[in-house]
Amino acid sequence: MIALLTRDLILAIRAGGGFGLGLAFFLIVTILVPFGVGPESAILSVIAPGILWVGALLACLLSLDRIFALDFEDGSLDLLATAPIPLEGVVAMKAAAHWVTTGLPLTLAAPVLGTLLHLPVEGYLWMLLSLAIGTPALSMIGTFGAALTVGLKRGGLLMSLLVLPLYVPTLIFGAETVKRALDGLTTATPALMLAGVTLATCALLPFAAAAAIRINLR
Amino acid sequence: MIALLTRDLILAIRAGGGFGLGLAFFLIVTILVPFGVGPESAILSVIAPGILWVGALLACLLSLDRIFALDFEDGSLDLLATAPIPLEGVVAMKAAAHWVTTGLPLTLAAPVLGTLLHLPVEGYLWMLLSLAIGTPALSMIGTFGAALTVGLKRGGLLMSLLVLPLYVPTLIFGAETVKRALDGLTTATPALMLAGVTLATCALLPFAAAAAIRINLR
Amino acid sequence: MASIWQYANPVKFMQTSAKVLPALSVLTAVTLIVGLVWGFFFTPDDYKQGSTVKIMFIHVPAALMAINAWLMMLVASLIWLVRRHHVSALAARAAAPIGITMTLIALFTGAIWGQPMWGTYWAWDPRLTSFLVLFLFYLGYMALWAAIENPDAAADLTSVLCMVGSVFALLSRYAVNFWNQGLHQGASVSLDKEEHVNDVFFYPLLLCMIGFVLLFVLLVLLRTRTEIRTRRLKTLMARERMT
Amino acid sequence: MIPELGKYATEVLGAYAVTLLLLAALIGGSLMRSAKVRKQLKEVEERNNG
Amino acid sequence: MELQVSDLSCARGGVPILEGVNFTVSGGEALFLRGPNGIGKTTLLRTLAGLQPPLAGSVSVPHESLAYAAHADGLKATLTVAENLKFWARIFGTKGIEHALAHFNLTELAERQAQNLSAGQKRRLGLARLLVTGRPIWALDEPTVSLDTDSVALFAQAVQAHLEGGGMALIATHIDLGFEARVLDMSPFKAKTPVYDDFDEAFL
Amino acid sequence: MELQVSDLSCARGGVPILEGVNFTVSGGEALFLRGPNGIGKTTLLRTLAGLQPPLAGSVSVPHESLAYAAHADGLKATLTVAENLKFWARIFGTKGIEHALAHFNLTELAERQAQNLSAGQKRRLGLARLLVTGRPIWALDEPTVSLDTDSVALFAQAVQAHLEGGGMALIATHIDLGFEARVLDMSPFKAKTPVYDDFDEAFL
């Protein structure tokens, strides 16, 4: 299983920009919002947590179709499904690789982009923490969506539609955590809820995703 | 050439959701932002024009890879390139079809989604107008991006990266028009600039896009 | 006299650049080190900006080169499209990573400068914003080069992107100006005056600027040589596969 | 050796550090890639000619 | 009218594939291109169709007189047979698709969506497109793939009728098409591997 | 060890393709599956591999003992030959890829990226994967596509060595592989077109 993770990471690096492109999209969304909303730092700093979270979410979303599509096309997925590792493990590793190439860089880049959006200093720590806790859930849910649409010709937009509603709880708790930190309130409740969503997602969705893949491979 | 336009429109309708999916994505982005930013209507109404414009832009972006990818895969693009109509015309018709299936529905839906974001009443007219003037430029620039990346394996994310910076002027003038209308200022300058961008784009980019396709078909 | 286009032949280019490189490296190193050391150690603090004025010696040359690198890429792209000299396409490709590094240096040093001067690391000032947009253009340009297999097609497509991108970069500059009148202008004007008043800052700055230009030329030559070799390597390997 | 930088010492030093870091990365990267490609090309040319 | 190819070199992916190709086809004549997989038949046809520029040499094809049929048929799965053909007829500015449908035995299938056709029927539709282009030179890349013997005969008839009307045909194929024509073996045109000792403008 | 298939029915895309398939393969034995295109050879192999459930009947394959090689090779273009094989060896928990490389004449290519291999070399790499799975039953779908005669011989040796070690092989193929084995003609198992006068529980 570790073999699968390292392979996917090597592939992401060799593909040139496995790490870079998701990050670039995050950057671009964060830059476009001020162009739309205007440069006033008072407004920007209020909406910064929400925009960063929505941006992270969209960046995750755009890289989802890489998760299974290539393995499906070149036949690796068939072979993995008949390999001695459980398909649930394959799914979990795929989600992990997606997180390392997308969620992790996004999390690390968030403070820099926070600067651009005039995120108040109190918010940096919790922005980082909430993304670190929440992005694994985004990857896992996305992997589930990718599993549902594997093998469809133009699954991209359809997958977005399926996945985005599932992202709502993560988004709400994540952004709420940062906003509370900014208002000087206690962040325990939303942060715990966020962690709960992530844990539950990572515990249960691999089974659903593996089932979806089995059905799609038939 | 009209034949090409009608064919693309028929294909979009038959594909089930040619119109619907872009719109649905627009809807979802607009709904996610309040989840991220919080429900306070004072803030929402200030950022509404910007968010609607950014949402429209992202919705456009997500449907770009449909423009040439299918025609490239099934060989139609080769045949169109050797057909007696100029490739520039093909590109322009493709952009037009993209606008009818994406930009137009987005424009029409904007007032409804404006309500969700508490867009002030003064803004509705200019929101609609600015989108109507600006979305053709989005489609045309997007067609150029799609032409640059036609034939690449996973061109989606790369195309976003190429296209989004090109969207900056349109976005700024579009959102600025609405913001000025909200502030009771005169909207003439940004609206004219927006129209200028659209006209110049539609006049010049078909040539660049056709050149890009010719290079990619080699 | 022979046409300057002879240097567009890879063989000629490799020979000439090999001769130029050693001397150029020494000259660059000397200019840059003298300029930076002079600027950093032997200039007084500004009465208004304090010691932060020392940031100027890297910020301004980097900003200059960031823009000029793009201009050079634009010219090289045009030469490629018109005369189809491979070296110029490869030089454009070689310049992009240098340009993006310069852009990043200008952005970072500017941001660090902004904190004491304007009280914020980042403001949506038109000049800063257009630099951010320039950064994105560099990113897209490099990503497109990396994504395309066929080298000639990649050269053509990136050239088209460079031209269209230049137009849109200018347009963005106007759009951004329209959208927000910023802080940077004032700061630069006040310093412009000082530059004329005070040679103490001007000469080291000039030296640094020359140093950055030399560094740019040096790196472009070096990287173009690498690109030419890469290109040859790829061709040879493709041949090997065929036979 | 380091001149008196006053209250802005971190900013100035930070700016210079970032710049030197980025420049070092750029120059080092260029040299390393140059060496690598040179070596690969030599191998392939020898394989083809010898 | 005449198609003249003189001293043509073609490259694929930056690597020269063919060198010194010379031939002439005149009205009423067909030419079979033969050669092993990967020799460059597709590359040659694409060059003739103007989809890629030649590396050297020249092709004299009268302007807008060549209809190219590639490995892929360019059919839209959700359009019906008649709609697919009508689209190409409108693009090429010709009228009437009935003769094309009739010739390739597609009249009964006219209202069927292309995605519900069998592989051979799809191919027939792809070939019927040639009849609605109205162009004198056909450049066909393995046109009889997945056709059964009856359909191959239909195709042979179509080509012969086209030739009798003064048209020309260049056909890349591995198999027997049931009619005779001049054969051009591509093997001699294979690009030589060059000497590896020096750079020139093309890095070869 | 034995592979038993009794009274198996398989469907593809909701449509029954095969009915009443019965056969047994025991250790050291190979079985060729033959039949026209579209009869259902791939479908049968996928069912045996557990990728799709049978419509009816049963398959007795010992748990985790079957290695499946599909039409596609499942190679990663940017990994080298050795990296590709090592990956599968780690997934299947076996050690050592040298014998697999050596057997399929890939040792020289070990450091080449898979995308720079020719079609036949790719296929050889795909077959070398079988040797690192360490599994006793091979289910191979047209394994010799795009192989030249020497490579086909290598493949035949590999299968025979595998059989001598007590393994089994099921091979769907249209062509001669250079060694003898029992042949199973699939044509008799083609599912009958059902009578459309009555719906039953499965809408068939």
Ligand code: HEM
């Ligand atoms: C991230 C932020 C910044 C960026 C991207 C940036 C970018 C630029 C650019 C593009 C130039 C023009 C170079 C030229 O035309 O010669 C420039 C010059 C200059 N900048 Fe910045 N800058 C930033 C922040 C700052 C800050 C905070 C200060 C100081 C208060 C500053 C002071 C200067 C000065 C003094 C010049 C040279 C004056 C001139 O040529 O007009 N910059 N910068």
Ligand SMILES: Nc1ncnc2c1ncn2[C@@H]1O[C@H](COP(=O)(O)OP(=O)(O)OP(=O)(O)O)[C@@H](O)[C@H]1O
């Ligand atoms: N996109 C590409 N990039 C690089 N090389 C290519 C590309 N397409 C084809 N080739 C190579 O060019 C050569 C000629 O290909 P071409 O398709 O013209 O052959 P062909 O004669 O049509 O073969 P076939 O009979 O299989 O259709 C082949 O050796 C192939 O490997």
Ligand SMILES: Nc1ncnc2c1ncn2[C@@H]1O[C@H](COP(=O)(O)OP(=O)(O)OP(=O)(O)O)[C@@H](O)[C@H]1O
């Ligand atoms: N995804 C699918 N959906 C519906 N029908 C399918 C699908 N895939 C295959 N079929 C049909 O199922 C039948 C059996 O296909 P299968 O791939 O098993 O044939 P095969 O014997 O392997 O043929 P070949 O020799 O061409 O490989 C064919 O008639 C085919 O049309």
Ligand SMILES: [Mg+2]
């Ligand atoms: Mg071919």
Ligand SMILES: [Mg+2]
């Ligand atoms: Mg099969």
